[in-house]
Amino acid sequence: MRVIGYLRVSTITQEHGLDAQRASITAEAKRRGWQVEWIEDAGKSGKDIDRPGITAALAMLKAREADALVVAKLDRLSRSLADFARLLESAAKQGWSVVALDLGIDTTTPTGKLVANVMAAVAQWERETIGLRTKEALAAAKAKGVHVGRPQGQDPAVVRRIRRWRKAGMTYRTIADRLNADAVVLPGGGAKWHPNSVRTICARMARI
Structure with a gap:
């Protein structure tokens, strides 16, 4: 199976962190017979997925140039549960898999899919809660006479x-x-x- 080994550190001084992530993915790839292509985002925050490396990885996966996206730790991919759930949605629709070694998330297996689905359900609840709060805030603003512009x-x-x-x-x-x-x-x-x-x-x- 062709996989993208995705690596990320928040600052360029954390190069040892890239080495540790690479070692974890390499060991799993050797055990499972994966062919790995490496993509990294050095010095990039995990607050969202607007990063050059992950954007390139997603484009490759969409083009079926790889079968799975693999990270050593989930927070290397994203610290946002909502962002992760969206990645899972894209993966399911486009036919590729997601593997996060630290949490046992592996959508190539039934158990891994179960874990991923639970996380996606929590993210959906989070989105609906945010939507409700937004509506309530707008209603409160209008009640106070605040103009909501168009x-x-x-x-x-x-x-x-x-x-x-x-x-x-x-x-x-x-x-x-x-x-x-x-x-x-x-x-x-x-x-x-x-x-x-x-x-x-x-x-x-x-x-x-």
Whole structure:
């Protein structure tokens, strides 16, 4: 099986951390007969997945140039449960697997899939809770007479994020969930992003 061994450290002075991660993945690859292609993000935070290395890895997986994404520790991939759940969703739809050695997450096995599904369910609960809080906050603001504006166009930075995520293989729903989690305001001032909202912006980008 062809796998991407993904490595990450938060600062470039933590090179020993890359070596330790590489050693863990190498040992597992030898045991299971994997062919590993290495991708790393040195000096990159794990607060989100907007990183050059992981973006390249996701593009390779979408193109079926590899069969699985492997990390020594889950927090090397992402510290956000919501982001991890979105990666699992992309993996399921595109036909590749995710392996996090430290937590026994391995979607090539029934037990590993169970662990991943539990984490995805928790992330879904988290997203729904955030959505409810957002609606309540908007309602409270309106009750106090605060005007909730309706911007005429979307922030260019948000458009760039959407374009980058689509190129990485994220679905419209996954992008919408992420924008909601980040409390990004809709162009029309709505309370929540939906897949069709993202699709509309992508259609506009295609016409530019």
